[in-house]
Structures are given as C-alpha cells and as structure tokens.
Amino acid sequence: SYVLTQPPSVSVAPGQTASITCGGDNIGNRSVHWYQQRSGQAPVLVVYDDSDRPSGIPERFSGSNSGNTATLTISRVEAGDEADYYCQVWDTTSDHPEVFGTGTKVTVL
C-alpha cells in the first residue's frame, strides 16, 4: 500500500511558523488531508484537499502539495497548537485506500 512519511517531531517558538512535511511517491498527484490530535483527544480535520479548511479552522493553518511532498504550515503558532499532526490520502485504486502518515509531534517551546 501507499506509504506516507512524516518527521517524528517539529519544535517551534510561539509566534513563529511551523512546517510539517508529508512525503510520498508523486503525492502531488493526490489530494492530501491533515489532522490535529491533541493529547487524549480524537483527531480533528484541519486541512482537506491539499489546502482547504473546514469551517471553524483558523486561517493560520494552510497546506500545499507538489512533487513528492505535501506541507502543512501553521503560522503565528500558539501554545494550543501543540499536538500530533497526521497527513492522509485516499487511494481509490488500492485495496487499502485510506492511508495515514506516520505522524509528527509539534512542540511549542
């Protein structure tokens, strides 16, 4: 099945910008979704279809996707952004269509 690779951790100071990458073979040809999971809570969708935000998600969360890397960018980072972040794609041609990335722990310094 398709493999999505994320860095295990990213650290960022409050007010700065965090970038979380998601690597996959020609991932730029797929739609990528991003989830935030705070400690002890269910995941929350923060970006879908590479760069769209669901209702209620701040504009500080943005996404891009090209080549072999998709990126979630969090601008003006706040303490409440500390969480695990997962990317995900939907490969309808596969017998394992729903694939999640390995996850990235974002630490706010």
Added chain:
Amino acid sequence: QVQLQQWGAGLLKPSETLSLTCAVYSGSFSGYYWSWIRQPPGKGLEWIGKITYSGSANYNPSLKSRVSISVDTSKNQFSLKLTSVTAADTAVYYCARLVPAWSGAFDIWGQGTMVTVSS
C-alpha cells in the same frame, strides 16, 4: 451539527470478539462512507474499514480475515466486529465519517473507545 457517539466493551480476553457500535446524530446517513480507525497506545492511526449506507464494505487487508462492519439504517448506526483478538489489538478505536466529495477526508470523529485485550 453532526455527531458520532460510540460505545462497546472496553476489556476483552484473548480470543474474544471486539464489538463496537457508532450512532450518527443530526445528519444524513447516506452519501458518506462510515469508517473505523484505531490507534494503539503511543502509536499512529490505522484504518480498519468502511461501509456505505447500502452496506457495501471494504477492509484493511491486514485485518480482513477477522473484521466485519455492518450498518443499521433504521437506527443510523454502524458496527464493528473484530474476532480472535490479541494484545496487539489493544488500541483506542474511533468511528469516523469519510466524505467522498472531499477526496476521502474524515471530517467527523467519534469520541474514541479504549479497548484493552488482556488475560
């Protein structure tokens, strides 16, 4: 505001069958895929399977021989059964709504159920 509420047994012995149910409140049941996802302690997310309103299901190949997902449209509920559980099945189990129009994003999640398999 669509909500997913899930329930089921939280402690199982090896070889028993895991059984969880998820109810969909305040929203349409058709037009979406209804999914189960799990997360072992300290680890990442693993897709288990999904089912449509009409009952068409597909499963993670690694679990296919042990998993079954069913739907009860009269109650707006869907259920997960996982047979012959072992300690490796210990995880938080989530139900979630997959939105085909959003290229398969999971936009709504249940609260999660911690399932522990221990003798």
